[in-house]
Amino acid sequence: MRLSPLRLQAGRDGRSWPVVALLLVVVLVPTVGVLWFMSQAMHNEQLAVRQKLSDVYRAQLQTLQRDVQDHWRQRLAELSIGAPELTASARFAQQIRGGLVDSVVVYGRDGEPLYPTPSARGQGAGQSPSGPWLRAQRQEHSGRLSTAASTYAAIADGATDPRQRARALRAQARCLDKAGERQAAIAVLTHELGRPELRSTADVQGRLIVPSAQLRALQLLASAPDPTRDGLVETLWSRLDDYGEPVLPAAQRRFLMGELRALAPEAPTFPTQAAEALAARYLASDPPSPSSTSLLPTGLPDLWHLASDDGTVVALFEQRRLLQDFELLKSRQTLSLSADIELLAPGTEPRGQFVVSLPVGGLLRDWQLALRPDDASLFATAANQRIHVYWLIGSLVILLIALLAILVAKTVQRQLKLTRLKNDLLATVSHELKTPLASMRLLVDTLLGAGKYDEERVREYLGLIAKENVRLTRLVDNFLTFSRMEQNRHSLDKRQVDLHEVIGDAVDSVSERFEATGFRFDVEVDADLPPLWADADGLVTVVLNLLDNAHKYSADEQHIVLRAYAENDSVCLAVEDSGIGLSSRVAGKIFDRFYQVDQSLSRPGSGCGLGLSIVEFIVAAHGGSIDVESRLGEGSTFTVRLPVEPEGRRGERSTLT
Numbered sequence: 018m019r020l021s022p023l024r025l026q027a028g029r030d031g032r033s034w035p036v037v038a039l040l041l042v043v044v045l046v047p048t049v050g051v052l053w054f055m056s057q058a059m060h061n062e063q064l065a066v067r068q069k070l071s072d073v074y075r076a077q078l079q080t081l082q083r084d085v086q087d088h089w090r091q092r093l094a095e096l097s098i099g100a101p102e103l104t105a106s107a108r109f110a111q112q113i114r115g116g117l118v119d120s121v122v123v124y125g126r127d128g129e130p131l132y133p134t135p136s137a138r139g140q141g142a143g144q145s146p147s148g149p150w151l152r153a154q155r156q157e158h159s160g161r162l163s164t165a166a167s168t169y170a171a172i173a174d175g176a177t178d179p180r181q182r183a184r185a186l187r188a189q190a191r192c193l194d195k196a197g198e199r200q201a202a203i204a205v206l207t208h209e210l211g212r213p214e215l216r217s218t219a220d221v222q223g224r225l226i227v228p229s230a231q232l233r234a235l236q237l238l239a240s241a242p243d244p245t246r247d248g249l250v251e252t253l254w255s256r257l258d259d260y261g262e263p264v265l266p267a268a269q270r271r272f273l274m275g276e277l278r279a280l281a282p283e284a285p286t287f288p289t290q291a292a293e294a295l296a297a298r299y300l301a302s303d304p305p306s307p308s309s310t311s312l313l314p315t316g317l318p319d320l321w322h323l324a325s326d327d328g329t330v331v332a333l334f335e336q337r338r339l340l341q342d343f344e345l346l347k348s349r350q351t352l353s354l355s356a357d358i359e360l361l362a363p364g365t366e367p368r369g370q371f372v373v374s375l376p377v378g379g380l381l382r383d384w385q386l387a388l389r390p391d392d393a394s395l396f397a398t399a400a401n402q403r404i405h406v407y408w409l410i411g412s413l414v415i416l417l418i419a420l421l422a423i424l425v426a427k428t429v430q431r432q433l434k435l436t437r438l439k440n441d442l443l444a445t446v447s448h449e450l451k452t453p454l455a456s457m458r459l460l461v462d463t464l465l466g467a468g469k470y471d472e473e474r475v476r477e478y479l480g481l482i483a484k485e486n487v488r489l490t491r492l493v494d495n496f497l498t499f500s501r502m503e504q505n506r507h508s509l510d511k512r513q514v515d516l517h518e519v520i521g522d523a524v525d526s527v528s529e530r531f532e533a534t535g536f537r538f539d540v541e542v543d544a545d546l547p548p549l550w551a552d553a554d555g556l557v558t559v560v561l562n563l564l565d566n567a568h569k570y571s572a573d574e575q576h577i578v579l580r581a582y583a584e585n586d587s588v589c590l591a592v593e594d595s596g597i598g599l600s601s602r603v604a605g606k607i608f609d610r611f612y613q614v615d616q617s618l619s620r621p622g623s624g625c626g627l628g629l630s631i632v633e634f635i636v637a638a639h640g641g642s643i644d645v646e647s648r649l650g651e652g653s654t655f656t657v658r659l660p661v662e663p664e665g666r667r668g669e670r671s672t673l674t
């Protein structure tokens with residue numbers, strides 16, 4: 018019989034690919050699932066962290082939002098201050114001097130602007146020129162300026178109406194100036210026109226005459242330094258800064274302010290000059306209606322307006338001021354997280370990423386508050402910490418899956434191996450049993466069929482039957498031992514054993530057979546072998562299997578030697594034959610289960626490849642080792658080394674001895 022060597026290792030077994038595929042599926046499918054869940058979880062975590070941080074920031078923004086709303090409510094209330102009792106110009110001045118607006122326009126109940134007025138309104142042409150007026154005008158036009166000046170002076174002296182008088186004085190000063198009499202002209206402009214009763218007089222366009230006269234005097238003085246100039250500058254400056262009665266028309270005031278500043282740059286700036294200019298620009302732009310419930314754009318770039326509750330005051334705000342005011346409000350707030358908060362005008366987009374924004378509401382209905390953390394990576398950092406934990410857990414789960422899969426694969430592989438072993442064993446057993454049984458039946462049939470019994474022949478046949486019987490018994494013994502080994506149930510019954518007895522039993526069982534087949538069998542056992550802690554039956558099986566092999570695999574030179582001797586801390590059992598030997602290529606494989614060297618070199622039908630694996634198993638169970646020295650065609654020596662005092666047995670042994 019010949020069995021091809023079994024290869025049971027997964028890697029080398031072609032049939033192990035289903036296990037590998039299963040392993041891959043078992044690992045890959047859950048891994049993909051875990052990765053998918055992890056990516057979802059990380060995404061959600063990022064959102065959650067972002068949401069959490071956004072909530073903190075939003076709470077901060079809400080505090081600021083309330084401040085801004087309160088601030089603007091208060092500002093709206095302040096627009097109505099002094100409403101019924103003050104004149105329009107006084108209300109204008111008051112609002113501007115309050116410093117909370119860039120400019121205002123004060124309206125009447127009918128919706129007409131009262132201050133500043135869009136353009137100077139005339140106070141009527143007054144009386145039509147009388148005879149002396151016409152004469153004086155002719156004289157002036159014909160170049161007789163001194164005469165004209167005297168005629169105007171006479172008109173002024175005789176005038177009962179202050180307006181007439183003031184106009185005549187202004188004309189007199191003009192003629193004197195043209196005539197080169199500058200000092201006289203200045204005197205008229207400052208002294209004559211400086212009288213209190215002329216304070217309210219206005220020209221035909223409604224412009225007040227006195228302040229214009231004062232400016233003219235200053236212009237005349239500019240070319241000739243005069244000690245009275247400073248006083249005049251101061252007087253005119255105060256007049257222009259005065260919003261009481263008689264009210265200077267806004268256009269005239271703006272003009273005079275500009276001129277005075279040009280003539281006397283050393284004079285202080287007017288607190289209301291910019292506001293006057295802004296209001297004029299606003300009125301000239303034909304602005305849309307303002308609202309008292311919302312700050313609205315005016316149509317002019319970066320200019321916003323807000324009406325008071327009663328609609329009589331419209332405040333103008335430049336965007337720059339709004340933002341500055343906001344910065345001030347913001348600086349009063351302490352932020353728990355460092356962040357930059359911006360006030361965004363309608364239509365403006367916040368800059369940068371990770372911005373939390375909130376509508377300001379209230380009067381700044383369409384404005385937005387936008388918060389940008391100073392540390393832009395804050396959102397990412399917070400989320401990353403959690404994501405690292407997810408990664409860790411995910412990796413551990415995948416690792417666990419892989420380990421479990423390997424475990425499952427090993428179990429499946431082992432199960433497959435056992436199944437295959439069982440099948441092989443079954444095939445081997447049936448085949449091996451068939452041969453001795455068939456030959457025994459043949460011998461018995463021959464004996465039964467013979468008419469007359471020849472004693473010598475009967476003896477010979479019975480000898481052959483006994484031989485087959487021995488072989489059968491050894492086979493069955495080996496199968497049983499193998500089966501127990503496979504199930505790990507080969508429990509050794511260890512006790513103190515005298516090796517002489519073991520060798521005696523083995524020799525008794527084979528010597529007759531060896532002699533019958535013409536073998537020379539020498540037994541060399543040292544007399545003082547130490548006792549062993551071992552399973553006696555197991556050791557007999559070892560010796561018998563080795564002797565059996567030596568017998569089976571000997572051809573021409575039939576000499577077997579069994580030796581037993583002590584060496585160091587071991588006892589050695591050596592079986593030497595002069596048989597067919599082994600090549601070094603196969604010597605390493607003969608201890609594998611079911612391994613058999615090419616049967617053409619050994620005797621056919623002589624075993625099933627289990628003997629040496631059983632020997633190795635029993636020797637290993639005793640803590641010993643087995644090795645083989647062999648040369649092809651020259652014989653082999655199998656040496657078993659058994660430790661005299663196996664580790665950990667000292668105590669046990671001492672109780673038994």
Ligand code: ADP
Pocket residue numbers: 566567569570594596597598599607612613614615619623624625626627628629630652653
């Ligand atoms: P088997 O039942 O075939 O003898 P074993 O496990 O006892 O199984 O031996 C395995 C193989 O080792 C044998 O088939 C044989 O070829 C080889 N072998 C064992 N003992 C010897 C020996 N003494 N001399 C030569 N070959 C041997």
